[in-house]
Amino acid sequence: MTASGSVTLVGGGPGSAELMTAAAFDALAHADVVLYDRLAPHDRLADWAPRALLVDVGKQPGHHAVAQPEIERMLVRHALDGSRVVRLKGGDSYVFGRGGEEVLACREAGVPVRVIPGVSSATAVPAAAGIPLTHRGISHLFTVVSGHAPLSDDEHRHLAGLGGTIVVLMGAGTLPTLSAGLAKHGLDARTPVAVIERGHTPGQRTTIAELADIVTVAATAGVSSPAVIVIGDVVRLAWQGDASAARRLTDAVELVQP
Ligand code: SAH
Numbered sequence: 001m002t003a004s005g006s007v008t009l010v011g012g013g014p015g016s017a018e019l020m021t022a023a024a025f026d027a028l029a030h031a032d033v034v035l036y037d038r039l040a041p042h043d044r045l046a047d048w049a050p051r052a053l054l055v056d057v058g059k060q061p062g063h064h065a066v067a068q069p070e071i072e073r074m075l076v077r078h079a080l081d082g083s084r085v086v087r088l089k090g091g092d093s094y095v096f097g098r099g100g101e102e103v104l105a106c107r108e109a110g111v112p113v114r115v116i117p118g119v120s121s122a123t124a125v126p127a128a129a130g131i132p133l134t135h136r137g138i139s140h141l142f143t144v145v146s147g148h149a150p151l152s153d154d155e156h157r158h159l160a161g162l163g164g165t166i167v168v169l170m171g172a173g174t175l176p177t178l179s180a181g182l183a184k185h186g187l188d189a190r191t192p193v194a195v196i197e198r199g200h201t202p203g204q205r206t207t208i209a210e211l212a213d214i215v216t217v218a219a220t221a222g223v224s225s226p227a228v229i230v231i232g233d234v235v236r237l238a239w240q241g242d243a244s245a246a247r248r249l250t251d252a253v254e255l256v257q258p
Helices: 022-029 068-080 099-108 121-128 153-162 175-184 214-221 233-239 243-256
Strands: 006-011 033-036 053-056 084-089 113-116 142-146 165-169 192-197 205-210 227-231
Touching: 006 022, 006 068, 006 099, 022 084, 022 113, 033 068, 068 084, 068 099, 099 113, 121 165, 121 192, 121 227, 142 153, 153 175, 165 175, 175 214, 175 227, 192 214, 192 233, 205 214, 205 233, 227 233
Parallel strands: 006 084, 006 113, 033 053, 033 084, 142 165
Antiparallel strands: 165 227, 192 205, 192 227
């Protein structure tokens, strides 16, 4: 069976409509059905996709509002019915976004599918806090890891040995395991760590402390998902040349050691 409809996976960026691409708006404008996630920009979807049926399949951390296989069935079913379906996701669909699974489901069903890249929170959220992931002489690599499940001891060892910058998505809950694992395998206890919550939204907040203190400082601040964690010396660049911001790290340390 050949579908007359199609599926377009659209990366919606980290939350602000300003960071959506022209291609994203174009796909939405022509959509008949939009299946969207909680982290995708969606407050003005009715304006962006005026003809479309809007379906919230959003996931809260730890909960799946609509299970992944059901989302895939919905995409395929609407497309086989002849609809132009947009699957709107947070960030980029191919960065911890299960985009690959949805593309495969469409291909298996003979549904034409394309992917419009999005601005990933992995790079855009650190940038919102003034943190460059690479910097000449400080870091020439960055590793993006999922903190959804705790890493193994081996993974902590490899990560600690890599050098460069570590970026963690979905890591608010596993920060204690991660920081203990990295410290155990020799990452300097004074390495600065930044936790950036709700990047590119009005509620953005950055919490900074050294590796040895970050768990306590983050708990005191009550950090919660969604947050991107950046570990590495590049974090210091966020406040370089800014005396008031430079005090943040000292203040955070005093917060745990009054
Ligand atoms: N595909 C997405 C990532 C999905 S995993 C992307 O490319 O950005 C979900 C995780 O992304 C969250 O747990 C959090 O770590 C991160 N994230 C997404 N949007 C965010 C935001 N606005 N602020 C902070 N973290 C965000």
